[in-house]
Amino acid sequence: MRCISCGVTPNSAGQDFRCTACGDLLEFFFPGWNLGTPASGQHSLRAGGGPGVPARLNGQDARSSTDPAALKSLWLNRRTSRDALDQSGVWRFRELLPHISEEHAITLREGNTPLYRLPRCARATGVENLHAKHQGMNPTASFKDTGMTFAASAAHQGGFRWVACASTGNTSASMAAYAARGNMHSLVLIPEGKISWGKLSQALDYGALTCQLRTDFDGCVRILNDLVRQKPVYLLNSVNPYRIEGQKTSAIELLEQLAWEPPDHIIVPGGNLGNSSAIGKALLEMRELKLISRLPKLSIIQAKGANPFYRCVRDFGGKKLEPMTADTLATAIQIGNPASWKKALRVLQATGGEVEQVTEVEIAIAKAEIGADGIGCEPASAVTLAGLKKLRRSGLVKASESVVLILTGHALKDPDFTIKFHRGDLFAGAPVAGTPDETEVAQAKHLQRAPVVLDANLGAVIAALDAAERPGDDH
Ligand code: F0G
Numbered sequence: 001m002r003c004i005s006c007g008v009t010p011n012s013a014g015q016d017f018r019c020t021a022c023g024d025l026l027e028f029f030f031p032g033w034n035l036g037t038p039a040s041g042q043h044s045l046r047a048g049g050g051p052g053v054p055a056r057l058n059g060q061d062a063r064s065s066t067d068p069a070a071l072k073s074l075w076l077n078r079r080t081s082r083d084a085l086d087q088s089g090v091w092r093f094r095e096l097l098p099h100i101s102e103e104h105a106i107t108l109r110e111g112n113t114p115l116y117r118l119p120r121c122a123r124a125t126g127v128e129n130l131h132a133k134h135q136g137m138n139p140t141a142s143f144k145d146t147g148m149t150f151a152a153s154a155a156h157q158g159g160f161r162w163v164a165c166a167s168t169g170n171t172s173a174s175m176a177a178y179a180a181r182g183n184m185h186s187l188v189l190i191p192e193g194k195i196s197w198g199k200l201s202q203a204l205d206y207g208a209l210t211c212q213l214r215t216d217f218d219g220c221v222r223i224l225n226d227l228v229r230q231k232p233v234y235l236l237n238s239v240n241p242y243r244i245e246g247q248k249t250s251a252i253e254l255l256e257q258l259a260w261e262p263p264d265h266i267i268v269p270g271g272n273l274g275n276s277s278a279i280g281k282a283l284l285e286m287r288e289l290k291l292i293s294r295l296p297k298l299s300i301i302q303a304k305g306a307n308p309f310y311r312c313v314r315d316f317g318g319k320k321l322e323p324m325t326a327d328t329l330a331t332a333i334q335i336g337n338p339a340s341w342k343k344a345l346r347v348l349q350a351t352g353g354e355v356e357q358v359t360e361v362e363i364a365i366a367k368a369e370i371g372a373d374g375i376g377c378e379p380a381s382a383v384t385l386a387g388l389k390k391l392r393r394s395g396l397v398k399a400s401e402s403v404v405l406i407l408t409g410h411a412l413k414d415p416d417f418t419i420k421f422h423r424g425d426l427f428a429g430a431p432v433a434g435t436p437d438e439t440e441v442a443q444a445k446h447l448q449r450a451p452v453v454l455d456a457n458l459g460a461v462i463a464a465l466d467a468a469e470r471p472g473d474d475h
Contacts, residue, residue: 001026001241004342015228017239025343027281028098028241033289068291071095075256089113090146090249096285097150097245104157106182108139110149111249115257115404120373125388129402131263132370132384133254136377136410140202143250143275143408144174150246151236152178160234161185164227166220167237168271168332169199170409175236176206187233189213189220194331196378196414216326218337238274239339247278248285254404255292262296264401267384267391269408270300270309270355271333273344279406280347296404299353299396300344301387303328303363303380305432309341310357318345327432329417330363332380332409354396358386360433361440364421368447371418376411423450 002009003019004027010020017026075093078086085091085102089111115133122130135143152175155163163179164187165171172188172195179186188203192212203210213220221237228235238244255262266283268276279298286292302310306326312318323337338344348355358366366389367382384405391397411418420426421444427433436444454460 002029004346013241015233015235016225017235017241025239025340026241027343028245030285068289071289071291072256072260075252084109087112088149089253090149090246093249093252096248096252096282096289098242100150100153100157105149105153106156106178107149108145108177108181110138110145111253113137113250113253115254116373116375118370118373118375118405121369121385124369125385125392126399127388127392127397127401127403128399129263130388130405131403132375132377132405132407133250133257134375134377134407135250136381136407136413138174140170140174140177141410141413142170142174142378143247143406144170145178146250147238147243147246147274147278148174148178148236151240151242152182152184154240154242155184155234155236156182158234160232162187162231162233163236164224164233165189165236166217166224167195167199168217168334169195170332170413171237172208172210173199173202173206176203176208179208180206185209187211189224191216191220194334196331196416198413198415217335218323218326221337221339237339238272238277244274244278244281244340244343247275248282250406251279251282252286252291255286258404260292262292262294263404264296265353265391265397265403266296266298266406267388267403268298268300268406269330269333269380269383270302270344271306271335271338271380273300273309273338273340275406275408276300276347277340277343280344280351284347284350295351297353297396298347298351299387299391300348300355301383302355302357303330303333303383304357304359306330306334306336307357308336309338309344310355312341313345313348313355318349328363329360329426329430329432330379330383331414332378333383354391354394356387356390356394358383358390360427360430361436361444362386362389364417364426365440365443365447367418368421368444370407371411372447375407377407378409378411378413379417381405381407381409422448424448 005024006022008021078092087109088107118130138145162185165175166189176186186208188208188210192214305328308324312321321341326334326336328334366385
């Protein structure tokens, strides 16, 4: 590992995964990847040497790691294997991850998530080549599982009895599941009243010690940071670089699904900014290893009420991040002081992507539009479609270009939001939403499908069916 700011390479990471010299975040790097061009003209990929660096490529034999084509075919072949690690969409790509011994690996066969076309959303945005990679199709129904399988395994390898995280809900659900599978105890710190019931219920079911603190997510992070300095608990927030390594694999899997032809754009929601950092790291490493020949632009979308990174880039030219009190109905990304902002900034700069912000109404409309394509996602994921519309208007995304939206969580994570939207009372008592303009109200109305309550007789149901068939109604 090395520090992202001062470049120090500590022999071991402290409990808080911060650089002991300057306090900034750590990341894995792989100086052992030898990318020299041998006489045959083939690129060789060898691992070796250096403190803290995997001396070998996660147990693979040298033959399989000689060139990009060999890696691609090795990963593809693993899809037919009966081995649990080969079946995982994370461990299948272990050549590009730090070494963790197999005996410590905790897997729920995460990853392997589908890439869907979005025909209706394509029409709405004018981008014909539009796909969604649905990370909500993971074992605990969010993208967190791809990082958690790897970081929880690192905790197991380190001999920890307790793991812990602060969370807006998905990290805690995922951590609790992997801790349970690995026979470790888990401590969850969540902001009281600010996470969805679906996510809370998961943490309880997987047996976590769940503390609802009377604060927000950023307050939970502060307390956890102090706790890990006093108690032997293993920190599983995304400042833990193992999390980032595991989450890298969603981008590798995406490129494999696209036959290694990079899309023009990848669009990601931005909260604590771990996911955008991980996907960006994977893109840069894949290009370095010649697995892909060019970089997609990676753009990050925030909710307007939780937009510290948007302001960092737009108002301060990326020079500083001013923490804020965050407020959005997309509770997963209600974060005012994102830990990984410097990593995410690097990714924006390296790929030429943009950062955008979207309103509460734009998020709700986009979520219903994704639902109308038969896919569905949680509110925080829908910022990607809302952001795409803005990037189309600003000209960064052209109609002829290919776009992949990263949908981070499943629709059933937050059914409350969905039901309120369709009943038309989502924004009642939600000052953060402001007053929607007429076009927005009309757009939302067009998408709303409130349940119809009827007497239990055939005539009433037939009348409802006939009403839905009337011209102009596109049910
Ligand atoms: N989408 C969903 C569904 C999330 O749960 C999160 C983050 C994000 C997007 C943002 O990703 O933080 O990597 O930028 N959820 C965290 C949690 C913070 O605790 O579950 P990010």
